[in-house]
Amino acid sequence: MNAQKALRSDLNTIIDWIEPESRVLDLGCGDGTLLDQLKQHRNIHGYGLEINPDQIVECVRKGVNVIEHNMDESLSNFKTDSFDMVVMTQALQAVHYPDHVIDEMLRIGKECIVTFPNFAHWRCRFYLLTKGRMPVSKNLPYTWYNTPNIHLCTFKDFEALCHRKSLSILDRTVIDANANASLASKLMPNLFGETAIYHITRHHE
Amino acid sequence: MSDPKKPVAPSEQEIGVVVPQAQHFDTPLLLQCGKTLPEYEIVYETYGTLNPEKSNAVLICHALSGHHHAAGYHSVDDKRPGWWNACIGPNKPLDTNTFFIVSINNLGGCHGSTGPKSLNPETQKAYGPDFPIVTSKDWVESQARLADLLEIKQWAAVVGGSLGGMQALQWAIDYPERLRHSVVIAAAPILSAQNIAFNEIARKAILSDPEFHGGHYYETDSFPKTGLILARMLGHITYLSDEAMREKFGRELRAGELKFDYDIEFQVESYLNYQGEEFSKNFDANTYLLMTRALDYFDPAAEYNNDLTQALSRAKCRFMVMSFTTDWRFSPERSQEIVDALIEADKEVSYAEIDCPQGHDSFLLDIPRYTALFTAYMDGIAQEINQ
Numbered sequence: 001m002n003a004q005k006a007l008r009s010d011l012n013t014i015i016d017w018i019e020p021e022s023r024v025l026d027l028g029c030g031d032g033t034l035l036d037q038l039k040q041h042r043n044i045h046g047y048g049l050e051i052n053p054d055q056i057v058e059c060v061r062k063g064v065n066v067i068e069h070n071m072d073e074s075l076s077n078f079k080t081d082s083f084d085m086v087v088m089t090q091a092l093q094a095v096h097y098p099d100h101v102i103d104e105m106l107r108i109g110k111e112c113i114v115t116f117p118n119f120a121h122w123r124c125r126f127y128l129l130t131k132g133r134m135p136v137s138k139n140l141p142y143t144w145y146n147t148p149n150i151h152l153c154t155f156k157d158f159e160a161l162c163h164r165k166s167l168s169i170l171d172r173t174v175i176d177a178n179a180n181a182s183l184a185s186k187l188m189p190n191l192f193g194e195t196a197i198y199h200i201t202r203h204h205e
Numbered sequence: 206m207s208d209p210k211k212p213v214a215p216s217e218q219e220i221g222v223v224v225p226q227a228q229h230f231d232t233p234l235l236l237q238c239g240k241t242l243p244e245y246e247i248v249y250e251t252y253g254t255l256n257p258e259k260s261n262a263v264l265i266c267h268a269l270s271g272h273h274h275a276a277g278y279h280s281v282d283d284k285r286p287g288w289w290n291a292c293i294g295p296n297k298p299l300d301t302n303t304f305f306i307v308s309i310n311n312l313g314g315c316h317g318s319t320g321p322k323s324l325n326p327e328t329q330k331a332y333g334p335d336f337p338i339v340t341s342k343d344w345v346e347s348q349a350r351l352a353d354l355l356e357i358k359q360w361a362a363v364v365g366g367s368l369g370g371m372q373a374l375q376w377a378i379d380y381p382e383r384l385r386h387s388v389v390i391a392a393a394p395i396l397s398a399q400n401i402a403f404n405e406i407a408r409k410a411i412l413s414d415p416e417f418h419g420g421h422y423y424e425t426d427s428f429p430k431t432g433l434i435l436a437r438m439l440g441h442i443t444y445l446s447d448e449a450m451r452e453k454f455g456r457e458l459r460a461g462e463l464k465f466d467y468d469i470e471f472q473v474e475s476y477l478n479y480q481g482e483e484f485s486k487n488f489d490a491n492t493y494l495l496m497t498r499a500l501d502y503f504d505p506a507a508e509y510n511n512d513l514t515q516a517l518s519r520a521k522c523r524f525m526v527m528s529f530t531t532d533w534r535f536s537p538e539r540s541q542e543i544v545d546a547l548i549e550a551d552k553e554v555s556y557a558e559i560d561c562p563q564g565h566d567s568f569l570l571d572i573p574r575y576t577a578l579f580t581a582y583m584d585g586i587a588q589e590i591n592q
Contacts, residue, residue, distance in 0.1 A: 023551070047548060053574050056557055060525075060581040067544060067556045077545045 011037055013173050013197050014087060014113050018042050022084035025108060027071050027101070028091035031055050032064030039064070072096045075104040083109040090195075092116040093149040099161060106202045111170065115197045118174075120154035120190045139194060155190045162200060171199035213278045220294050220301050223277035223287070225250050227317065228351060234312075237502075240337040243326065247351055248317030249273045249309040252293060253301035255355070261590050262357040263299060264348060264384075265289065265308040266365030266372035269440070269496045270488060272316035275308040276301075289366075291571040298579035303587040304361065312347050313339045313495045321491030322423060334420025338495055340502050341368075341375045348372075349380055361586050362386035366568035367535065368496070371503050374543065377520035378505050386586055388525045388579075391532055391568040393539035394513050394546070395504050400534070403443055404497040407436035411490045420491050433490045434481035441480050446531035446564030513546040523553040525582045527575065529567040530560045555582070 011034050018024065022044045026035050029048025032055075038044040049069040050056050059066035072095055086109030088101070093116050095101045105112045117139050118124075127135035134144040142149065153161075155174070162169055174193030176185040185192040215221035227248050234242045250273045255262060265275050267288070276293035278286055287308075293299040299306055310318040313336065321336040328335075352360065363376040363384045370392030377387040393400070411417060414432030422428045445453075454473040469475045509516040524547055528540035537558045547554040559575045561567050567575065 045551060047554075053557075053560075053578075056555075057577055057581050060555055060578060060585065063585050065553055065555050067548070067554070068558045069556075077541065079549060082549065 010089065010115055010175065010195060010197065013175075014038075014089070014115075015041050017113060017171055017199050018044060018085055018087075020044070022046075023082070025049070025078065025083045025086045027075075027086065027088040027105065028094075029055075029059065029064070029066060030089075032059035032062045032066060034087065034089065035059075035064045036062045071101060075101075075108060078104075078108045080107050081110060085109055085111050085113065087113045089113075089115045090117065093152045095151065098151045098153075099165070102161070102165070102167075102200075106167070106200070111199065111201045113197065113199050114158075115195055116153065116158070117149075117195055118155050118190065118193050119152040120156065121194050122191050123194075125191075155193060155196050158196065158198065162198075167200045167202060169198060169200055171197075173197045213281045213283065216295070218294055218296060219286075219290075220252050220277040222280060222283075223250050223252065223274075225273055225279075225317065228354060230347075230350060232350070234343070234347060234350075236337050236343045237340045238337050242312070242319065242337065245312060245319035245347070246317070246323070247309055247312070247319075247347060249307060249351065250275065250277075250287075251308070252276055252306040253304050255305040255357075256590070259357055260359070260361060261304050261587075262352075262355070262360050263304045263306045264352070264360050264363045264376075265293070265299070265306060266344070266348070266363065266369035266376075267308070267311060268365070268367035268369045269500065270437075270484070270493075271369065272314055273308050273310035273318075274316070276306075289569060291569060292576070292579065298576055298583050299364065300580075300583065300587070303590070304583070307351070307355065307357075309348055309351060311339070311344045313492060313499070315489035315492040320489070321420070321495065322489050331421075331423040333423060333491060336491065336495065338498050338502075340499050341372050341505075342379060344372055344499075345375045345379050348376075349383065352383070358383065360384040360386075361590060362388055362583070364388040364390075365392075366390040367392060367565065368500055368503070371500075371505075374517075375503075375505055377522050377524070378516050381519050381521040384522045385589070386525065386582075387520070387522050388527075388582065389540070389543060390527045391529060391535050391540070391565055392526075392543070393535040394506065394543050396501055397539075401501050403439065404501055407439050407497055408494055410435035410439070411494060414490075417490065420494075422490070429490045430485050433485045433488065433493060434478070436490075436493055437484040437488075438477045438481040441477060443534040444564060444566045446533065446562060448531055448562040449564050452562065513542070514549045517543075517546050517552060518550040520547075520550070520552055524555070525579075526554060526556045527568075527578065528556075528558050529564065529575075530558060531562050532565040532567065534565040 020042045024044045024046035026048040029050050035046045035048050047065045051070050056066050086105040092098050124135040174185045174189040175195050176182045229246050231244050274287040275289040276287040295302050310316045313320045321332045325332045363373045365373045370389040373387045373389050411429050411432035414429030416427045417429040457472040506513040506516045526540050528537040544556040561572045
């Protein structure tokens with residue numbers, strides 16, 4: 001239930017940040033829920049990239065445009081500035097070169113929305129502190145040797161990367177385990193925020 | 206008596222016995238090469254029922270060696286079903302419970318539609334080499350004319366694999382208003398030099414056969430059988446993957462031991478010779494020449510500044526593009542070119558690269574992931590029709 005709620009909350013924020021009629025590219029689009037919602041609520045025109053065969057069938061069932069494409073290989077077939085928005089939800093930590101993918105996202109799109117799990121959440125810290133082992137949680141259910149999440153980071157890490165790349169953060173929202181933007185996660189996002197949603201751009205406003 | 210196990214009877218999966226139809230056209234057809242066909246005949250089959258709104262029609266376009274007999278059996282004693290029986294029938298991706306499927310033998314073919322072995326009305330002899338070279342554009346035009354006669358204003362989908370997929374693409378460009386979906390499988394936006402090279406060797410095999418007689422072999426009691434066999438053997442290698450051939454034949458010997466001569470030693474040799482021999486019994490050499498040329502000439506971007514994106518900008522339909530990982534005749538990269546152009550042209554498109562060992566011929570087979578995806582896409586079209 002929580003995962004579903006979290007997903008919806010995550011999606012609602014993204015939907016709010018996307019202009020109607022936009023051209024949207026969703027990297028790692030899963031079963032196409034976000035693009036489907038965006039089509040219904042924002043009348044966007046979008047494509048999703050996905051490599052999981054079952055998810056691709058789900059997208060096709062929904063009538064969502066899905067392209068089988070491994071974003072770890074290359075995104076060079078997508079033209080520069082060809083999309084209004086490039087979105088990547090909960091996949092940044094699973095790509096081989098997250099910094100390169102962010103560069104590519106901002107080359108292809110005018111703006112980007114990225115969501116990822118916060119490895120500095122207090123539960124993770126507590127797990128590591130008390131057990132001395134790599135944290136395993138509902139959000140990050142894998143063990144270190146079989147996890148697809150090979151580039152986990154914290155909010156501070158991500159913002160440091162944005163700073164180093166001179167990227168502008170247009171919006172930032174942090175949601176906690178209950179998918180709420182609680183007071184605690186607003187005050188101390190890097191400790192209480194479980195998932196971050198960043199809206200970034202290369203152009204300084 | 207027919208084999209009770211053979212699915213010639215209609216069932217939950219099979220359409221049973223089908224009867225080809227023929228349609229004569231008196232209106233001359235101006236071809237891309239500048240020549241005109243004064244009159245011609247199109248042979249076709251239909252499966253399923255056209256709904257009263259005529260909104261559930263699907264056109265099947267065939268590949269190089271294909272024809273109108275795509276599904277079902279021609280008689281209860283028929284040994285083999287149509288060439289795409291794996292995908293056409295009740296509860297299959299191209300579901301005959303939902304769709305009215307039209308499958309045409311293309312002009313220039315050798316299975317009933319007007320082609321090189323048909324009688325030239327002007328000379329009262331077979332056309333032979335004088336039959337004009339027809340292209341994908343010409344085929345689309347002739348298919349559109351049949352659609353007019355069937356009162357199908359707009360296809361729910363135009364579907365094809367390989368050269369058939371190229372026609373599905375050509376339809377989207379030439380008649381954007383007349384289809385809602387284009388399903389392009391194991392195709393390419395244009396042939397590569399390597400593709401043309403293979404076609405040239407196939408043609409050379411036929412043209413250099415002493416029985417070819419400049420294409421006028423119908424008047425002799427022979428035909429360029431050796432050339433046609435060679436052409437097919439060569440083509441057949443390109444339809445299979447290295448992996449599939451290794452799996453199927455390996456280095457297995459026919460006699461179990463080396464004989465140290467040039468007779469057929471390996472199973473793969475035996476297989477290719479058999480396939481070539483069988484093919485030569487049912488296919489016309491002049492048609493083979495023509496079909497390979499039609500492939501070479503396929504270039505939908507040519508009319509649009511050699512810009513595929515510009516060509517596809519005309520399209521109004523949605524696209525489903527599928528490729529197969531081990532297809533080296535028209536590799537996934539070639540399908541990706543189509544997809545990239547469609548995305549750049551802001552068209553609705555989905556693309557899947559099916560991981561399977563069977564090579565180019567995969568599009569003809571019931572491969573679980575392919576079937577599931579194809580079914581899901583066609584189900585979406587069915588839902589639109591029922592809305």
